[in-house]
Amino acid sequence: MLAPTPVGGENPILLPNELLLQKFSSKSSGYRESIIRLHQQRQKEQEKLKQEREKQREEKRQREQAKKATQGERERDRFVASLKKGLKKWASESIPDSGAREMSLRTDVPRNDSLASSTIAQNAPRFNLSLLKNLLPTFAPPEAAVSYLTNDTQTGAVWITTERLIFVPQKVGQKGFYVHIDNLDCMKVVCMAVCDVDYDYWSHPQLSKKPYFFVAYEGTHFLTVPFSTHARASSFLKLLSNIRFEHMVKSCLPPPYMSCVVCSSEAEDATSSESSSSESSSCRSSISESDLERIDSTSTTATSTISSTPCLCHDDWVHEDNVLPTYQDSEHALKLYLIKRGLLQPEEHFERGTHAQASNILAQANAPPSNEMDEATERDVQRRIGQVMPPQGDVSYPLVWF
Incomplete structure (x- = not known):
């Protein structure tokens, strides 16, 4: 659902059935492009291009082998190869003293410095500045760098609702931003690096008081929210993770x-x-x-x-206020989401009270989405149920409120 952009000095307009859960004032935040995500995307594109080129070379080599010459031409190739080998052997045995041969070559050819220098200059590689610009950036900054976490941010209030994270700037008239929590593909807590050569850390005492950052990614963009302690940042992460988990289960309702x-x-x-x-x-x-x-x-x-x-x-x-899902429908939606995540097999029976690993499965499903967590979840799934099979007939339904 579309919503008006929040503006500094005004309360944001909430969507129908959207409720305010918590408000954090005096927070520095910003929604901007992530150099790390852009670098990862560029690396994937280069890897894909490299694979395509290797595939083209392999296809070309196979076509050349298919167009191989006749048996007589192959015999001629072997004869030419043996003849070249014999000529090289004869040339090496004709001059026993290699030093004399080298001396004769030096005396026969006069030295010409200008010719040699011009040859080196012609063969020297030439750099194109436009090509170099296309290659940049060749590296991504560390995620814990102060410059990466604090650039392009402003002070304001962070609103957490049942559907969105809304940032309202403190400056009147300044435009803020909002993101739908279910669209966040990665959420984590990052401890700011104390030693950052690109940023004067100690000249900003406010940053030294809030060294922990909540970092969330949405495609190639990301946002940050600073906190003074790791416990507060983790609680904020848990809050958004619970909201996202609820939305994911709602999307599987019948x-x-x-x-x-x-x-x-x-x-x-x-x-x-x-x-x-x-x-x-x-x-x-x-x-x-x-x-x-x-x-x-x-x-x-x-x-x-x-x-x-x-x-x-x-x-x-x-x-939606008058039509509410039953408990059985909610449990079925939860099972569909667990199957979609690969945490359950379609034929596996799941009940929270009787399943042996119900708490572990729900903890993995409710965990914030991140690359590290996805890898750990995948390893646990492969160890527990083997290869994950995609569920048959699983359909994602639009988001509903209840």
Whole structure:
């Protein structure tokens, strides 16, 4: 769902059914491109290009072998090779003193410094600055570097809701940012490096008081939030990890609890907007008039929020308030998510109270997404159930609220 960009000096507008869980004031944060992710992406592209070139060379070599000459030509090649070998042997035996041969060569050819220097200059490699620029950056900075964690940040308040992480700048009129928690592909706690040659660490006492950073990645971008202790940073990480886990389980709910189709979109033309209006009316018909009157009379702020956001349907979240999943549906959605993660096999029976490794499996599923955790989870899965088989017929449904 789209939402207005938060602006400094104003409270952010929350989405329907979005609740504020916690607010952190006086935090330095920023949403910017990650040099580390860009470098990793460049390395993957180079590795892919290298594999394609090797594949092309192999195909070319196979084509050349397929077009091999006839038997007579192969015999001629062997004859020429043996003849060259004999000539080389005869040439080495014709001059017994290699030093005299070297001396004769030196006396026969006059030395010409200008010719030698010009030859070296012609054969010297020439560097193209444009090519060098394309090769940069050839390395990525360490993730714990102060310059990497603190560049392009500003002071403001961090809002944690049931769906998003919102940053509101302290400066009035300054634009902030927000990210959907379920879109974060990596979250971790990083301890800032004390020895950083690229940054004057001791000239900023505020940074020395908050050496621990919550770091989250979304594609090639990342954000940071500083904390004074490792325990506080870990608690913040656990909070966002729990919210993300809840969203991942919600996405596996069956179709009866799916959200209604949205009403409109900015990118659609007039025809699509008419069809979406009919869908909105069908959604409204499924809601009783008493519920609509109750919502319209008690939720003026929510109604204004919906009207300011073009891609939200007024009746979707009202319908989701009245239709809640059962306990069995929630447990089935949890099992589907565990199968999708490779922590369970499709035919394996899972119950929290009876399964031998239920706590371990849930801990791995609820763990924050990171490269290290994914590798550890993969090793544990391979050790416990062998090769992970993708579930058949597993469908990811849109996000719903309950």
